[in-house]
Amino acid sequence: MTAALELKDLRKSFGKTEIIRGCSLAVNAGERIAVIGPNGAGKSTLFNLISGRFAPSSGEVLLNGHRIDGKKPFEINRLGLSRSFQITNIFPKLSVFENLRCGVLWSLGYKYTFLKFLADLDDANERAEQLLQMIRLHKKRDVLAINLTYAEQRALEVGITIAGGANVILLDEPTAGMSREETRRFIELIKEVTVGKTLLTVEHDMGVVFGLADKIAVVVYGEIIAFDTPENVRANQRVQEAYLGSSVADAQAGH
Numbered sequence: 001m002t003a004a005l006e007l008k009d010l011r012k013s014f015g016k017t018e019i020i021r022g023c024s025l026a027v028n029a030g031e032r033i034a035v036i037g038p039n040g041a042g043k044s045t046l047f048n049l050i051s052g053r054f055a056p057s058s059g060e061v062l063l064n065g066h067r068i069d070g071k072k073p074f075e076i077n078r079l080g081l082s083r084s085f086q087i088t089n090i091f092p093k094l095s096v097f098e099n100l101r102c103g104v105l106w107s108l109g110y111k112y113t114f115l116k117f118l119a120d121l122d123d124a125n126e127r128a129e130q131l132l133q134m135i136r137l138h139k140k141r142d143v144l145a146i147n148l149t150y151a152e153q154r155a156l157e158v159g160i161t162i163a164g165g166a167n168v169i170l171l172d173e174p175t176a177g178m179s180r181e182e183t184r185r186f187i188e189l190i191k192e193v194t195v196g197k198t199l200l201t202v203e204h205d206m207g208v209v210f211g212l213a214d215k216i217a218v219v220v221y222g223e224i225i226a227f228d229t230p231e232n233v234r235a236n237q238r239v240q241e242a243y244l245g246s247s248v249a250d251a252q253a254g255h
């Protein structure tokens, strides 16, 4: 079976410092992966390499079996990989519905003509209405994004990320800054809206990791030292020594 996303001996140096030091990983379609690791381990850099923000120094990134390393972020997006936008990429003065519709329309293609735009508008409206329901913001349909609560803005961000129908979704700390209860509900929401999709999240909160992930990739000092089920990762000696056994991680996991 072709992996939905595959990294082959991926490396990235900034100047003389190698930050990503030979990462290999194969993620099957439909799997939910949490990428964890200490601060500065290279998690964000890995996401930046996958989503095309940085080009790797060497190695390959394959999306559904096709090389995407070296391509531009928008090209990778149109090939079916979507990364969560930062809050600042939500249009604050547009309504929730309009934000979602922008996400849908933007994904429809860069060779866009005005006539095609008009023809597709009905479809885009319909899709935006569906997304509204999915992210449970239908009651906030016409509210300006700037007037949403923080958790609602994060939900909108997820809605925009999935708007184009990408099959591989990257979310960077989706529950950061949320209360425990908001986090719990948000994990359920993420699970629902990503059914059938491949999901990668960078996550610090161990509660979120163990609640969401089918598999965990542990990044330490630019290397993936483990890639396995949550139970096996928890029991992995090397991971415990390098990361999980710390009191901080235990506290986050609620032990």
Ligand SMILES: Nc1ncnc2c1ncn2[C@@H]1O[C@H](COP(=O)(O)OP(=O)(O)OP(=O)(O)O)[C@@H](O)[C@H]1O
Pocket: 014, 019, 037, 038, 039, 040, 041, 042, 043, 044, 045, 046
């Ligand atoms: N553009 C850059 N130029 C130089 N060094 C960089 C650049 N981006 C990241 N780094 C360095 O790469 C290392 C890994 O950073 P990265 O942000 O990927 O780690 P992280 O695991 O996401 O950390 P955190 O959990 O704190 O977000 C850090 O030492 C950082 O200073």
